[in-house]
Amino acid sequence: MKPDSMMEEVEVEKAVGLVLAHDLTQIIPGQFKGRLFKKGHVIREEDIPALLSIGKEHIYTLKLQAGYLHEDEAALRLAQAAQGPNVELTEPHEGKITLKSTIHGLVKIDQARIDAVNDIDQVIMSTIRTNAVVKPGQALMGTRVIPLVIEEAKVEQAERAAASAAFPLVEVKPFRPLRVGLITTGSEVFKGRIQDKFGPVVREKLAALGSEVIEQRLAPDESETIAREILRFLREDRADLILLTGGMSVDPDDRTPGAIKQAGTDIVSYGTPMLPGSMLLVGYLEGVPVMGLPGCVMHDPHTSFDVLLPRICAGETITRRDITELGYGGLHHC
Ligand SMILES: Nc1nc2c(c(=O)[nH]1)N[C@H]1C(S)=C(S)[C@@H](COP(=O)(O)OP(=O)(O)OC[C@H]3O[C@@H](n4cnc5c(N)ncnc54)[C@H](O)[C@@H]3O)O[C@H]1N2
Ligand code: MOO
Numbered sequence: 001m002k003p004d005s006m007m008e009e010v011e012v013e014k015a016v017g018l019v020l021a022h023d024l025t026q027i028i029p030g031q032f033k034g035r036l037f038k039k040g041h042v043i044r045e046e047d048i049p050a051l052l053s054i055g056k057e058h059i060y061t062l063k064l065q066a067g068y069l070h071e072d073e074a075a076l077r078l079a080q081a082a083q084g085p086n087v088e089l090t091e092p093h094e095g096k097i098t099l100k101s102t103i104h105g106l107v108k109i110d111q112a113r114i115d116a117v118n119d120i121d122q123v124i125m126s127t128i129r130t131n132a133v134v135k136p137g138q139a140l141m142g143t144r145v146i147p148l149v150i151e152e153a154k155v156e157q158a159e160r161a162a163a164s165a166a167f168p169l170v171e172v173k174p175f176r177p178l179r180v181g182l183i184t185t186g187s188e189v190f191k192g193r194i195q196d197k198f199g200p201v202v203r204e205k206l207a208a209l210g211s212e213v214i215e216q217r218l219a220p221d222e223s224e225t226i227a228r229e230i231l232r233f234l235r236e237d238r239a240d241l242i243l244l245t246g247g248m249s250v251d252p253d254d255r256t257p258g259a260i261k262q263a264g265t266d267i268v269s270y271g272t273p274m275l276p277g278s279m280l281l282v283g284y285l286e287g288v289p290v291m292g293l294p295g296c297v298m299h300d301p302h303t304s305f306d307v308l309l310p311r312i313c314a315g316e317t318i319t320r321r322d323i324t325e326l327g328y329g330g331l332h333h334c
Pocket of ligand 1: 184185186194196198254277278296297
């Protein structure tokens with residue numbers, strides 16, 4: 001049986017007493033866009049002018065056959081197939097269901113599987129980008145099918161595509177409260193020639209993700225001293241993350257990358273294909289992440305540091321591949 005034969009058209013004037021088979025939308029540009037009648041509404045005499053005013057001269061009566069799903073049911077099946085931890089579903093509205101975050105955290109969405117679902121005709125999953133920081137209540141994905149009635153087999157195909165990996169398609173990872181050691185390099189700051197402007201910025205970025213600086217130590221442009229402070233944060237303070245500011249580029253006084261290596265850090269990458277933030281360094285020292293932050297982090301609100309820090313706070317390990325992928329679409333300004 002074809003979906004069309006399950007849907008019979010009835011003139012609105014003859015539809016009093018019939019049940020609406022789907023939500024009906026009104027759009028008045030600049031004033032209103034939304035649901036005028038809800039699915040299940042029993043049409044009354046006084047509804048007829050309103051229905052005609054939104055261009056509905058006919059409505060459908062629906063007799064669903066086995067093997068077919070109504071758009072609301074199909075949207076629910078798609079939404080449930082994608083739903084992972086810390087994600088909630090809205091009620092169907094005009095045939096669409098929205099997945100929302102229940103927490104402040106890092107959203108993870110598997111692009112390959114979203115593409116696989118959207119390759120299937122007449123089903124859609126529309127998402128925000130993976131690795132974004134999200135707030136409670138923030139929309140992560142909208143999903144729906146295109147026709148009013150769809151073959152169940154198509155929805156099952158989408159469900160299989162959505163479930164084709166060991167981890168959920170859409171989830172939100174909570175942030176862990178990290179104890180952060182901050183080393184500010186630069187003889188001009190160490191000797192008091194200028195006032196430190198890095199500390200407050202880094203503290204604020206960490207606080208926004210639920211982490212805190214346990215101590216900020218100033219160091220002159222000397223590799224030995226900087227490396228010693230790194231190891232002190234690691235061994236004595238048991239910091240969860242060690243951040244170094246300044247001295248990241250090409251001047252003879254820029255000692256920070258060398259000092260990070262000298263402390264024994266395994267470097268994932270010195271150099272990040274994102275602008276601003278290209279001189280950023282990421283490495284791991286005995287499993288503890290170590291990052292060298294270039295000067296731009298002080299004044300620019302969106303650098304490679306702002307992209308990678310939420311992932312570290314959510315407990316992810318940064319790989320070379322993660323750095324590589326920042327390049328495409330990573331030119332913000334320079
Ligand atoms: N010829 C090149 N020039 C630059 C390069 C390069 O590769 N070749 N890289 C550029 C990029 S990208 C950046 S970002 C900047 C800054 O890099 P650094 O991390 O090495 O920054 P510094 O040289 O240490 O300092 C730059 C500037 O900022 C002041 N500063 C540093 N720390 C503090 C602090 N804690 N509080 C206040 N002010 C601070 C410092 O005094 C300098 O004025 O380099 C580009 N240039
Ligand atoms: O590390 Mo620099 O940001 O490319 O300005």
